[in-house]
């Protein structure tokens with residue numbers, strides 16, 4: 001099936017269905033840390049969302065909070081691609097779109113926290129240029145990617 005990539009199209013029901021389908025792929029399962037319904041609501045209400053669709057199914061989701069004062073750092077809250085579509089470069093593409101959009105909004109850095117057991121995610125973030133910034137007490141690693149200002153447009 002052809003994949004479609006969008007931004008900000010997903011609604012609460014689609015995000016919740018996606019998180020429920022992928023819950024146990026997270027280390028630890030997402031539902032052990034948050035209410036999936038509350039989290040889906042929060043993402044739809046407050047996060048920049050980059051989405052990958054197979055038909056009407058939301059199969060990939062990157063969600064970023066862009067509400068820090070001074071536009072210093074935006075924070076990646078969610079990165080997930082369903083196992084049925086893994087290994088096709090979808091997460092990388094969604095993250096690259098997120099980086100572009102966050103840079104266009106004037107942020108200087110992109111931050112995220114990742115559990116040290118989430119090997120695939122860690123490799124993805126390192127490949128994108130994220131650097132470990134801090135170790136948090138709960139076994140997760142904070143990472144940062146400087147994204148700098150938007151490059152100047154070329155003169156004609």
Ligand SMILES: CC(C)(COP(=O)(O)OP(=O)(O)OC[C@H]1O[C@@H](n2cnc3c(N)ncnc32)[C@H](O)[C@@H]1OP(=O)(O)O)[C@@H](O)C(=O)NCCC(=O)NCCS
Pocket residue numbers: 025026027078079080081082085086087088089090091092093113114115118119120121123124127
């Ligand atoms: C992490 C995740 C989003 C990757 O999605 P994906 O679409 O399969 O990833 P991509 O195909 O774009 O792969 C990009 C890079 O990620 C890394 N990666 C992806 N899958 C991997 C795996 N199974 N093992 C090791 N590295 C992997 C690789 O560096 C890969 O680059 P490469 O193909 O050039 O080696 C997906 O596995 C997932 O949803 N995991 C569970 C949720 C999670 O842990 N999210 C992160 C929370 S912080």
